[in-house]
Amino acid sequence: MNAPRLIVTASPHVKGDDSTPRIMWTVAASLVPVIAASMFFFGISSLLVVLAATLGALLTERFLGRPRSLRDGSAMITGLLLGLSLPPGIPLWMAALGGFFGIAFGKAIWGGLGQNGFNPALIGRAFLQTAFPVAITTWPTPGGNFFTLKGDLFAVPFMHPVSDVVTSATPLGLFKFEQTLTSVVNLVLGTTGGSVGETSAIVILICGAFLAWKGYLNWRSPVSIILTVLVLGQLLHWINPVRSADGLFHVFSGGLMLGAVYMATDMVTVPTTNKGRWLFGACVGAIVVIIRVYGGLPEGVMYAILIMNAFTPLINRATQPTVFGTVKLKEAK
Amino acid sequence: MTAIGVEIAVDAPEPIVPGAPPPQPLSLDFWRGIADDNPVMIQMLGLCPAMAISNQVSNGLGMGAATIFVLVCSSLLISSLRKVIPNEVRLATYILIIATFVTISDLVMQAYFPLLSKTLGAFVPLIVVNCIILGRAEAFAGKVGVRRAVADAFGQGLGFTAALLIMCIVREVVGSGTFLGFQLFGPHYEPWVFMIMPPGGFLTMGLMFLAMGWWGERKKAKLAEVAK
Amino acid sequence: MISELSWIFFSTLLINNFTLAMFLGLCSFFGVTTKMDTGWRLGAANTFVLVMTAVAVWILNTFILAQAPYLRTIAFIVVIASLVQIVEMVIKKFLPVLFRELGIYLPLITTNCAILYLALTQTTRGYNLLEGIVYAIGGGLGLTLALTLMASIRERLDVADVPAMARRMGLVLIIAACMSMAFMGFAGMGSGG
Amino acid sequence: MIIQAILILGGTGLVFAILIALANKKLKVWEDPRIDVVAAMLPSANCGACGLPGCRAFAEKAVMGAIQPAKCTVSNAERIGEIAHFLGVDAGEAIKRVARLQCSGGTDVAVQRAEYRGLGTCEAAAAVSGGGKGCAWGCLGLADCERACTFGAIRMNAEGLPVVDVEKCTACNDCVVACPKDLFVLQLLDHPLLVQCKNLVQGDGVLEQCAVACTTCGKCVLDAAPGLISVASGVAVINYDKIVDAEESAVERCPTGAIVWLRGAQFARVPVLSSAEAA
Amino acid sequence: MSGHEHSHGAPAAPTPDAGSSTARLLFTLAFFGSLGGGILAYTYQQTLTPIRKFAAEKVEAAVKEVLGGPATLDTLFLVGDTLSQELPAGEDPLVATKLFIGFNEAGERIGVAVEEWTPGFAAEVRLMVGFNPATGALTGFKVLAQTETPGLGDKIAKDTSFASRFMGKLVNPLKGTKNPTTDPSTVQTLTGATISSKAVIKVINKAVETWKPRLDAYEKGGGK
Amino acid sequence: MAFFGFAHGVHPPEEKGLTSALPIRRMPYPDELVLPLRQHAGKEAKLCVKVGDHVERGDPVGLADGYMSVPIHASAAGTITGIDWWPHPDGTMAQSVHITVEKYALQVPRPRLVPRWDGLTVEQVVKAVQDAGVVGLGGAAFPTHIKLAPPKDHAVHTLIVNGAECEPYLTSDHRTMVEYPERVHFGCRIMMQTLGVSKAVIGVERNKPDAIAALQRTKPADLDIVILPLTVKYPQGAEKMLIHSVTGIEVPSGKLPVTVGVVVQNVGSLAAVAEVFDTGLPLIERIVTVTGHGLRRPANLIVPVGTRLRDLLAHCDGVTPDAAEVIIGGPMMGLAQSNLDAPVIKGTTGVVVLAAHETRGETIYPCIHCGRCLDACPVFLNPSWLGDLARVKRYADMADHHLADCMLCGSCAYVCPSNIPLSQLFQASKVALRRTLQAAPQAGAA
Ligand SMILES: Cc1cc2nc3c(=O)[nH]c(=O)nc-3n(C[C@H](O)[C@H](O)[C@H](O)COP(=O)(O)O)c2cc1C
Ligand SMILES: Cc1cc2nc3c(=O)[nH]c(=O)nc-3n(C[C@H](O)[C@H](O)[C@H](O)COP(=O)(O)O)c2cc1C
Ligand SMILES: Cc1cc2nc3c(=O)[nH]c(=O)nc-3n(C[C@H](O)[C@H](O)[C@H](O)COP(=O)(O)O)c2cc1C
Ligand SMILES: Cc1cc2nc3c(=O)[nH]c(=O)nc-3n(C[C@H](O)[C@H](O)[C@H](O)CO)c2cc1C
Ligand code: SF4
Ligand code: SF4
Ligand code: SF4
Ligand code: SF4
Ligand code: FES
Secondary structure (H helix, E strand, O other), X not given: OOOOOOEEEOOOOOOOOOOHHHHHHHHHHHHHHHHHHHHHHHOHHHHHHHHHHHXXXXXXXXXXXXXOHHHHOHHHHHHHHHHXXXXXXXXXXXXXXXXXXXXXXXXXXXXXXXXXXXXXXXXXXXXXXXXXXXXXXXXXXXXXXXXXXXXXXXXOOOEOOXXXXXXXXXXXXXXXXXXXXXXXXXXXXXXXXXXXXXXOHHHHHHHHHHXXXXXXXXXXXHHHHHHHHHHXXXXXXXXXXXXXXXXXXXXXXXXXXXXXXXXXXXXXOOOOOHHHHHHHHHHHHHXXXXXHHHOOOOOOHHHHHHHHHHHHHHHHHHOOOOOOOOHHHHHHO | XXXXXXXXXXXXXXXXXXXXXXXXXXXXXXXXHHOOOOOOOOOOOOHHHHHHOOOOHHHHHHHHHHHHHHHHHHHHHHHHHOOOOOHHHHHHHHHHHHHHHHHHHHHHHHHHOHHHHHHHHHHOHHHHHOHHHHHHHHHHHOOOOHHHHHHHHHHHHHHHHHHHXXXXXXXXXXXXXEEOOEEOOOOOEOOOHHHHOHHHHHHHHHXXXXXXXXXXXXXXXXXXXXXX | OHHHHHHHHHHHHHHOOOOOOOOOXXXXXXXXXXXXXXXXXXXXXXXXXXXXXXXXXXXXXHHHHHHOHHHHHHHHHHHHHHHHHHHHHHHHHHOXXXXXXXXXXXXXXXXXXXHHHHHHHHHHOOOOHHHHHHHHHHHHHHXXXXXXXXXXXHHHHOOOOOOHXXXXXXXXXXXXXXXXXXXXXXXXXXXXX | OHHHHHHHHHHHHHHHHHHHHHHHHHHOOOOOHHHHHHHHHOOOOOOOOOOOOOHHHHHHHHHHXXXXXXXXXXXXXXXXXXXXXXXXXXXXXXXXEEEEEOOOOOXXXXXXXXEEEOOOOHHHHXXXXXXXXXXXXXXXXXXXXXXXXXXXXXXXXXXXXXXXXXXXXXXOOHHHHHOOOOOEEEEEOOOOEEEOOOOOOOOHHHXXXXXXXXXXXXXXXXXXXXXXXXXXXXXXXXXXXXXXXXXXXXXHOOOOOOEEEOOOOOOOOOOHHHHHHHO | OOOOOOOOOOOOOOOOOOOOOHHHHHHHHHHHHHHHHHHHHHHXXXXXXXXXXXXXXXXXXXXXXXXXXOXXXXXXXXXXXEEEOOOOOOOOOOOOOEEEEEEOOOOOEEEEEEEEEEEOOOOEEEEEEEEEOOOOEEEEEEEEEOOOOOOOOOHHHHOHHHHHOOOOOEOOOOEEEOOOOOXXXXXXXXXXXXXXXXXXXXXXXXXXXXXXHHHHHXXXXXXX | OOOOOOOOOEOOOOOHHHOOOOOEEEOOOOOEEEEEOOOOOOOXXXXXXXXXXXXXXXXXXXXXXXXXXXXXXXXXXXXXXXXXXXXXXXOOEEEEEEEEEXXXXXXXXXXXXXXXXXXXXXXXXXXXXXXXXXXXXXOOOOEHHHHHOOOOOOOOOEEEEEEOOOOOOOOHHHHHHHHOHHHHHHHXXXXXXXXXXXXXXXXXXXXXXXXXXXXXXXXXXXXXXXXXXXXXXXXXXXXXXXXXXXXXXXXXXXXXXXXXXXXEEEHHHHHHHHHHHHHOOOOXXXXXXXXXXXXXXXXXEEEEOOEXXXXXXXXXXXXXXXXXXXXXXXXXXXXXXXXXXXXXXXXXXXXXXXXXXXXXXXXXXXXXXXXHHHHHOOOOOOHHHHHHHHHOOOHHHHHHOOHHHOOOOOHHHHHOOOOOOHHHHXXXXXXXXXXXXHHOOOOOOO
16 A cells, blocks of 8 residues: 555644634625725725725734734734724824834734734724824714815825814714714714714624624623613713713714724733623723713723723633632532 | 842841942943943833933933932942941931932022923922932942942933933924924924823833844844854 | 812822823833732832821921921931831841742832822822822822733733844833823813813 | 921931831841852852752852852853852862763654644654654654753754754753653763664664664674673663773764764764854 | 952851941931931022022913003912901911902003912813903913823913913803804813813813902902 | 533534444454554553464453553464564554464454353452453543442442544444444443442433434343433543533542542443453454545444554555545544554544545644633633643643643634644643653742
8 A cells, every 4th residue: 555645733633614814804804894884974085094004004014023924814904993993084194104003013012913912903093092183083074975085184194184174073072072962873874973984883783793603703792892881871871961971872972883893802902711701891881981971082992992901911810711620629628 | 230139138237248349440330321231221220200201302401410410419429428328227328318419409400490390390309219329329339439439320320311312302303393392394294292192101112122122133143143 | 078089099090090191110110010919019019108108298298397398308208218118127027928029129119209209299289198198099009000900911921922122121111102092091081071 | 497407307317217226126137148149140040950949049058058159050160269269168060061862863864754743842743643753762853952941052953953062051951851752861071972862673673763773783782891881671771880981992883873972062063053153 | 230349358157236336327317317408408598589589470470461461460368268468477478379460550450360270181270360350351361280282282371372262251151162153251162172171261260250259258348 | 311511612523424324344354463562541561472472362462560451462363473662553662562463363262261241249340351451442541440440438329331422533432332232231231230330321422313222222121221312512522521411510620530429431341341241352353433535435343453554544445645644533632643554452443534635724823812712622721821821831830720621622722713733732731741840849949
């Protein structure tokens, strides 16, 4: 008998079908409908912003990341999500800079995929928010011609945008500073001002449900966040309707959906244990409501997730699963 | 670093303190603080003021000057009195001496540079606890002669100021688009507010460490190549 | 009263966190945060010293220094230094294990600027004894929080594949920047929109 | 006003001086300060080659006179002299030992039966059908030892064998522990005789696995002083108690070169890198 | 830090109880304490005058600015909860809480100036507020201290157009809005810094609310 | 009886269809047999023959070396032609006895080598089982006689029979239950009597309805035997999982099943005990599933112990051109072979030949902390963290995180999207941990 050229591997010798790149690329693909929905409201500007952020992220990953790490698709997600979290009128150079910052300091420096402690897309966004607080809180009005550019997208890099933007406050800003409530119907449909990806809660929910069904994202933290925000928001609303809007408003406004479905599910930066994910979600939800209601900022999803990212190792530590056969051992002692 | 810690933890009754620095030419004592043994970049001391006030170049100048003043004066005094200060109350005495000089510089600043003093705020009195100063007193001034102590103090002070100024320049130029208040990039520059906020301080210092790390790695790689 | 105290507490703990927003106590923040246990222990030691200082400073201010404000810095630091040294001796004698853990960092608490900062700020803000203690606890817990979080993140990084150039201190400062950014979310809290 | 200030600060100073003096008397834990000095003079490698858990433990023992300074194999002679001088004791004598590899089956001479896929560590490969290597005793070449050596004394050569730089090796034992195949032994540097094979298969059949294996032909046994070498266990074994009788002629007729007469480093082809660095 | 001097040969094993005498400890600390105290007291005396001068000048400049350049100023001190022209003996006029009254050349009162503060976005926002107690109209304000975000919140201090929006507005009380307005007691807030703007408005309202009654009481009591 | 089930676990494709319907056939004797002296857990057997000796079928070639050992018997008549180091299925070399099979020997049953069962005392049964060289056929090859004589301080109340066969591809237990259900019941009777238990549960995964039916059909009326269908899930057959599924009891970490009054035996082991007492011949052959997409003709075979893989695969018409990996055991826990000279031994449940496309990919990505491995691990470890620790060699910390409880089932590595060979890391770490503990008794002091 002719001996074949054998290989030897460790057991298990077979493996399930899912691979990290497959998961990442599917998640990236699932963001396409979200971008499309946004283009429906903001026209070509949405696309440009997302592209700029993605380009910044991908180029940075290419040059600072590990060899061939572009193939795993995670930098793509980072770029897309960063773009989706920015206002549609932000100068493109800022979006790209955010992508660079997020990947360079939120990921590459930590050792690349899987090692980072904070959500890279949100690190990029938090940087932009701190660096250019005006540009990132300038919200163009949705609607208008598809090809009209919202805001000064093509501002010269490192220079002020020349802002003759028609702005509209976001529903959260309206509530916080003008005590004006936007109807939940509009929020769900996405006909309100806001960042590229926060406009259509429904599309995000559907995409998230698809991913959860595929097992590509863990549904526990989003569900936990949404429930906490709903309950806590409603509770505060009953206590003081002027300070806090109702629970549904909280759930459907701002970046909550995008954050809960896509950012609080980034397995790298949230706890690995299921118990931990419930806890993580609950804390994120609580911080979101606290910042929205008592804080100085109208929106707190980004900060809430980043803060809880910092707590992730602690939560992991506290929620280790109980090893089979050790409960009784303890009782016996 | 170890020398400091060790000496604080152990009250050695010997008059000739073990762990005194080896004899070296004065110039080395001076240069060490600026380069090889830079208090901020190598010893990681005095980070608080370095980050807290480094968002303007003028702050850096003022802080650096005050620190050098305190460092040199206290080193001088401590070194000349090192034989009479009993070991047990060594630290307390050093602190008294340092605090005296700090308060003097604080008062002088308030009187003659009121605006600077206001922006530096509590960080001028906090020079007392700048780990560099006590560290130098412990590791150096308390063990060697006056000339060496002063040379070392100058070196360390300048090293601190240099690191501080690099940070200040980066932060002010990027964060405000100005240098010592002068506009650099014209009126349309979009300043990166981030850089003058707290995270920017951490980031800038992080970048300095990264640059150092990169430099070190490159040197290592070069060495290996040469060896080949 | 309660609301004022809780405002002092929470604003010191979260909004103006000594470490992340005020740049205080950084030497130990970067020096001892490699293991979580040491991290929170140092935080606890700091909190203890802070509270002690708050009390001592209040006594000094009320009874001794009213007439000589220019002696504040020097008097505070002498008191703090002596207190820490005595505490150190007590710990070394009675809790040698703890002493070994905190090793050379105990004396560094003396030169931890957070302590003196607290003393000075407590004075300029004119806090009474209770407010001073609450301020100290808030600040101390804030330090502990920052130390613990940093240590837990760094513990996780022990097993990560950090690029060589970032290994020594670079990444740790970037982490601090990220944490500091995250905690900016609490900014403006209490100012009421 | 000046008087007042003097009184306040002088008084504060006095009060705390009293407190510290009291504390000093009552609470002081005395520790020999020479320990710190000696510890600072040690290399701080904490390698354990001296048999103690870390350099500080060594310093404590050295100050107590319980260990001779030269027992630190990592430090250099000059430093050890300094320590001995500082403590006023005899430095003691250092005996240089180095790690020796009991295998020379590099990729050029040893048979590889199957392609190993998986983690690139010897430890992991050893559990997977011996990493596919024909010889079940031999070196897997995945460099666990190189990574374990904190002194950078080990470099893998082109044939996938670890070469120990005898200058740098401090006999710390780390590689001995790291190798899953137990291929390293610590041996006196001036013991020239070494069997570079652990394969127990007897006879020429072993050559199907590796061209440089010990075939237990017994020629070295005959050529060496009686009792110095034996092949009864399936591979040549040297009785180091009789090493003084060893002569180079013992290795001359070995058909595979499994037994060698060493001068300095093992293996003829020393990697370029480490030799240059040693220079 | 690794080399060591030990030219003295091997030190004998030190004994545990070797140390300095207690008296020497006490003396050293007391001596350096006294010395430091003395030096500081001297320095303090020397620097006191310029420090106080600067502080006083700063306040005066602010007062003059918010009152639109009064010809003369009058100062009232807050003692307990009432205003008085005299400070109790031993109190430092620099530290005391004060109200300034400005007069024009004709000797007419053009307004009063007081210091007030409130938490802003980052930390306290401290203003010198000038208003005309008779009409309730604002004569101006000046930011004495703030740590708001540079480029954003700090416009309340740096953006002169912002300050001008307040000129002559009626404090009954003052309100903020995001849009341009001509309402006599509404001010347009800064875009992107609503919170800081509102803090300014809050301080102004607080100043008028707390000081006007005090002034009224003082005047009723025949102070003027 | 209540069904509890165990949490977590994975569902790899079963692939049992290749052989599940094929009746068991006997494989002819090869020319040469290789009998390693180490075929069981415990001490290896002591050699008792020399080169040139003639042995009959069933003669011992190695004797039990103490209580934790069993003898090895010649599986065919022939001449001892060599005693040397030979490749062992576990990847090492082992002392092995080579028998050149006598082509024309009768190979017929000889006078009883094992006494009749009826009338033996418990001790005699245990002794007879040991002398017959019976070991667990479920894979671990633990000497069966030891499990038949539990320590006196533990009262055993239930015998659990492991018919789960949760490994993909393998069908030897399945075919045993379908074709020899009486033998299983007979073995069960012997064991129950020897252990002195009145109750036995045979756990069978639901994907083997014909086996369940066969066992039900032939169940002896006088014994309390329950045939319990189990959820199809890997690793249902792992001892502690099975006990949990059947009784709801968690065997304490680090403890043996006897501490909770349970003994687990594989159905194959039961059948083997029955056969030994039936035929009077010691354990010299076993049922092996030879299968896989890389094999031309999969089969369930009765194979003489000592048959080399080369001969076994040749009997199945050899491998296909895209065959890439030969595994002894199942694909989840089995051992890949680099040398086809390695023989089938007593613990060999199957031989699986994987085609190239089925083998694991080569690219390993970093752990993305997705948590799938946590959800897969049947003993509730944190493989993600353990894997991280293993990579940086923090073995002592791994021990603190219950490395010892990992049974190397491979569930974690199966689900890991980053293709991290977690169980390999753990296996290596277990070895390394032992080594470091031995090397440095004072470790951790510094
Ligand atoms: C980094 C950062 C700094 C900020 N600084 C200030 C500030 O100094 N003052 C302020 O009022 N709001 C500040 N904000 C708050 C927001 O800009 C807030 O949205 C704004 O006050 C709302 O005003 P708008 O409705 O006019 O946009 C800051 C926000 C961020 C993220
Ligand atoms: C009384 C008794 C003692 C046992 N002693 C051991 C033992 O010391 N070590 C061991 O690995 N297994 C021992 N076992 C067997 C285990 O329970 C288990 O069946 C065997 O390890 C094989 O299981 P596995 O294939 O799941 O690994 C013993 C079983 C019994 C009944
Ligand atoms: C992950 C894992 C899976 C197992 N699967 C089976 C199985 O499917 N069938 C089986 O009989 N034994 C299986 N075993 C072995 C059993 O744990 C146990 O050793 C055996 O049932 C004891 O019986 P034996 O000693 O008669 O072999 C498995 C072990 C492990 C660790
Ligand atoms: C469900 C899911 C959500 C993700 N969310 C984010 C995200 O919010 N931000 C981001 O930068 N990357 C995200 N990623 C990509 C990837 O996990 C991330 O870049 C890692 O943090 C890089 O180590 C996500 C990936 C998945 C599968
Ligand atoms: S690891 Fe081995 S080669 Fe390296 S120094 Fe230690 S004994 Fe020598
Ligand atoms: S000697 Fe051992 S550890 Fe080193 S490469 Fe060879 S097998 Fe690996
Ligand atoms: S191999 Fe170990 S860690 Fe992995 S799933 Fe199985 S028992 Fe759990
Ligand atoms: S399954 Fe793999 S990638 Fe996911 S957490 Fe576990 S080890 Fe990490
Ligand atoms: S702790 Fe602040 S300077 Fe060291």
